Amino acid sequence: xxxxxxxxxxxxxxxxxxxxxxxxxxxxxxxxxxxxxxxxxxxxxxxxxxxxxxxxxxxxxxxxxxxxxxxxxxxxxxxxxxxxxxxxxxxxxxxxxxxxxxxxxxxxxxxxxxxxxxxxxxxxxxxxxxxxxxxxxxxxxxxxxxxxxxxxxxxxxxxxxxxxxxxxxxxxxxxxxxxxxxxxxxxxxxxxxxxxxxxxxxxxxxxxxxxxxxxxxxxxxxxxxxxxxxxxxxxxxxxxxx
Numbered sequence: 001x002x003x004x005x006x007x008x009x010x011x012x013x014x015x016x017x018x019x020x021x022x023x024x025x026x027x028x029x030x031x032x033x034x035x036x037x038x039x040x041x042x043x044x045x046x047x048x049x050x051x052x053x054x055x056x057x058x059x060x061x062x063x064x065x066x067x068x069x070x071x072x073x074x075x076x077x078x079x080x081x082x083x084x085x086x087x088x089x090x091x092x093x094x095x096x097x098x099x100x101x102x103x104x105x106x107x108x109x110x111x112x113x114x115x116x117x118x119x120x121x122x123x124x125x126x127x128x129x130x131x132x133x134x135x136x137x138x139x140x141x142x143x144x145x146x147x148x149x150x151x152x153x154x155x156x157x158x159x160x161x162x163x164x165x166x167x168x169x170x171x172x173x174x175x176x177x178x179x180x181x182x183x184x185x186x187x188x189x190x191x192x193x194x195x196x197x198x199x200x201x202x203x204x205x206x207x208x209x210x211x212x213x214x215x216x217x218x219x220x221x222x223x224x225x226x227x228x229x230x231x232x233x234x235x236x237x238x239x240x241x242x
Contacts, residue, residue: 014139021126021143028122029148032063033155040159046073057153061120065089066156092223096124099140103131118145153233176214194233202226 036057043053043066060066065086072082097116104112115138124142130136206222 005173010146014137016119017137017139018143021140021145022147023143024126024130024140025121025122025144025147028126029151032122032148032152035063036152036155037159037162039063039070040156042067042070042159043073043156044160044163046070048073048160050157050160054153054157058155060086061118061149061152062086062090063152091117091220092121095223095227096121100124100127100131103127103136106135107138108231115141115145118149120148122148194230197233198226198230201229 039057040053042048043056044050048056048070056066068089069082069086084095097119100119104115109117123141123144127136127141130140202222202225206218209221210218
C-alpha cells in the first residue's frame with residue numbers, strides 16, 4: 001500500500017513537471033510555428049509533398065539545417081552537399097549536449113539517449129535555465145520537447161499544404177520569429193557583464209567568418225568563440241577567488 005502511494009505521488013510529480021515544461025516552451029512555440037509555416041511553404045515550392053515535408057521535419061527536427069537544405073535543393077538532389085551542410089550546422093549540438101551532460105543526473109540512460117535525440121536550441125536553453133534554478137527532471141524536459149516537436153512538425157506540414165498558394169513566402173518575414181525567440185532566450189541567460197563578453201565574442205566571430213568565408217562556418221565560429229571566452233572568464237574568476 002505504501003509503495004503504491006509513493007508511486008502515485010511520483011506519477012503526480014512527473015505530470016506536474018511535464019505540464020511545467022509544456023508551459024515554459026509556449027513562447028518558443030509561438031516563434032516556431034510561423035518559422036515552420038515558412039519552411040513548409042518553401043519546401044512545397046521546391047516540389048516536396050506535405051508527406052515528404054512532414055517526414056523531413058519529424059526525422060531531422062533541425063529548422064536551420066532544413067532551411068539551408070531547402071535553399072540548396074535541386075533535381076537531382078545534391079545529397080553529399082546536403083549532408084555535409086547539415087552536419088556543419090548541427091555541429092553546435094556537440095557543444096549543447098556537452099554542456100547539458102552534467103545536469104542530467106535524474107535521467108536514466110535511455111532517457112538521456114532519447115532526450116539528446118530531440119535536442120534543439122530552444123530545448124537546450126530551457127533545460128539549462130531549469131537546471132540553473134533547480135533540478136532538471138526528465139518529465140520537464142519531455143514536456144518541452146514534445147510540445148515543441150509536435151508544433152514544429154505540424155506547422156511545416158501546414159506550410160507545405162498552403163505553400164503553393166503563396167507567391168513569395170519569404171516576404172512575410174516569418175523567419176524573423178526565430179531571431180526574436182533567440183534574443184529572448186539570451187536575455188534569460190544574462191548574468192552581468194561576463195554574459196555580454198561571451199555574446200559579443202560569438203557575434204563578432206560569426207560576422208567576421210560570414211563576411212570572409214560565407215557558407216555555414218559562421219555557426220561553428222560563433223559557438224567556438226563564445227565557449228573560449230566563457231572558459232577564460234571562468235578561469236579568471238577561479239584565479240581571483242581560489
